[in-house]
Structure formats: structure tokens, C-alpha cells
Amino acid sequence: DVKVTQSSRYLVKRTGEKVFLECVQDMDHENMFWYRQDPGLGLRLIYFSYDVKMKEKGDIPEGYSVSREKKERFSLILESASTNQTSMYLCASSPGGTNEKLLFGSGTQLSVL
Amino acid sequence: RKEVEQDPGPFNVPEGATVAFNCTYSNSASQSFFWYRQDCRKEPKLLMSVYSSGNEDGRFTAQLNRASQYISLLIRDSKLSDSATYLCVVIHNNAGNMLTFGGGTRLMVKP
Numbered sequence: 001d002v003k004v005t006q007s008s009r010y011l012v013k014r015t016g017e018k019v020f021l022e023c024v025q026d027m028d029h030e031n032m033f034w035y036r037q038d039p040g041l042g043l044r045l046i047y048f049s050y051d052v053k054m055k056e057k058g059d060i061p062e063g064y065s066v067s068r069e070k071k072e073r074f075s076l077i078l079e080s081a082s083t084n085q086t087s088m089y090l091c092a093s094s095p096g097g098t099n100e101k102l103l104f105g106s107g108t109q110l111s112v113l
Numbered sequence: 114r115k116e117v118e119q120d121p122g123p124f125n126v127p128e129g130a131t132v133a134f135n136c137t138y139s140n141s142a143s144q145s146f147f148w149y150r151q152d153c154r155k156e157p158k159l160l161m162s163v164y165s166s167g168n169e170d171g172r173f174t175a176q177l178n179r180a181s182q183y184i185s186l187l188i189r190d191s192k193l194s195d196s197a198t199y200l201c202v203v204i205h206n207n208a209g210n211m212l213t214f215g216g217g218t219r220l221m222v223k224p
Contacts, residue, residue, distance in 0.1 A: 040121070042200070042216040043157070058211070090156060100145060100204065102212065104156035 004105035019078040023091030030096030032074035117215040136201030145204035
């Protein structure tokens with residue numbers, strides 16, 4: 001069964017900590033994405049990648065960075081976590097040439113205290 | 114104004130009812146449209162694409178109105194299992210084919 005796996009379902013961190021959110025997909029997809037989802041704001045794109053070692057900013061990249069050293073893995077990094085980064089983080093992937101059919105991971109609910 | 118707008122609901126309907134959601138988009142260059150479904154505390158999953166001619170998948174019908182810039186989702190004979198949030202998604206070329214999500218419409222089907 002093909003899937004996108006996020007390493008943690010729930011995560012609690014303190015303000016100022018460096019946080020790593022990991023995402024792995026087993027479908028050999030070229031495209032990978034990180035979104036955050038907040039009540040009333042919907043899903044917002046943080047960063048995306050169309051290839052290994054390639055990254056592009058989405059709509060809200062401030063306070064985040066990403067890493068894609070291998071095709072199957074796309075990591076989201078919060079350099080210094082802040083309380084306004086408390087959110088549900090969703091990783092997604094899609095085949096090359098189309099973003100139409102995103103396959104999402106089950107999400108990581110991050111709480112920054 | 115948000116690029117993709119939906120009534121957040123909730124829409125509370127009895128089993129067997131027909132319910133319809135609309136979604137409006139602001140960018141006239143938008144060219145691909147989808148409905149995703151998201152269950153409570155789960156990830157979004159693609160429900161169906163929306164074609165210019167309209168399309169149907171069982172109890173679900175999706176329509177596109179380019180002139181008025183909205184898409185709709187009609188659910189007939191609602192089931193308890195249809196309770197979820199329905200996300201409208203739009204792609205337009207001048208955004209690098211990125212998906213833009215609406216905030217979602219919550220549906221609750223009651224016995």
C-alpha cells in the first residue's frame with residue numbers, strides 16, 4: 001500500500017528549540033510539499049521540492065527551512081520554534097509533471113509551549 | 114479577499130438528504146479544480162476532479178461554472194459516513210501549478 005509517512009503524530013516542543021519534522025514517501029514521486037493547517041485559515045504551503053536538493057518557497061516560508069537530500073525524504077526544520085508555529089503540519093507528494101493528485105501523510109500536530 | 118472561499122458550515126443534514134456546497138475562486142486564470150475530503154483528525158484525500166462538463170461519481174456530482182467562477186459539490190442520499198470536511202482546491206498556471214485550498218466546508222450527517 002503506497003503511502004506518505006510522517007515520523008511523529010504528536011510533538012510538544014519548547015520555544016526556541018530546533019524542530020525537525022520528517023516525511024518519507026515510497027512511491028518514487030518527484031514532488032514533495034509541506035503545508036500547515038490552522039482553523040479558519042485552511043492549508044497553506046510552506047515549502048515544496050520538485051527534485052533532490054531542490055527547494056522552493058511557498059506562501060509562508062518565514063521561520064522554516066527544508067532539506068531534500070534523498071528523493072524519498074523531505075524534512076521541515078523550524079530553526080527556533082515559536083508559539084505561533086503551533087499547528088498541524090501535513091506533508092504531501094505527487095508524481096512529476098502534475099500536482100493534481102496530492103497524497104498526504106497523516107499529519108504532525110506540533111505544540112510549541 | 115481569499116483566493117478560494119467556502120462556507121465553513123457546519124451543514125447539519127439528516128441521512129438521506131441531498132446537500133450542496135459551493136466554492137468561489139477569484140483568479141479567472143484558474144484551470145484545474147478538485148474536491149478533497151478530510152475526516153476529523155485525518156489527512157485530506159482526493160475525492161474527485163471537477164471537469165468543465167461536470168462529472169458524477171456515484172452519489173457525488175461536481176460542477177464548474179467558469180463564468181461565475183464557482184464550483185459545486187452535490188451529495189445525494191447522504192450517509193453517516195459522508196460526515197467530513199470538504200475542501201475545494203484550485204490550480205492556476207500563474208502560480209506555478211500550485212494548489213490553492215479553500216478553508217473547507219464541514220458536513221455533519223445525522224441519523
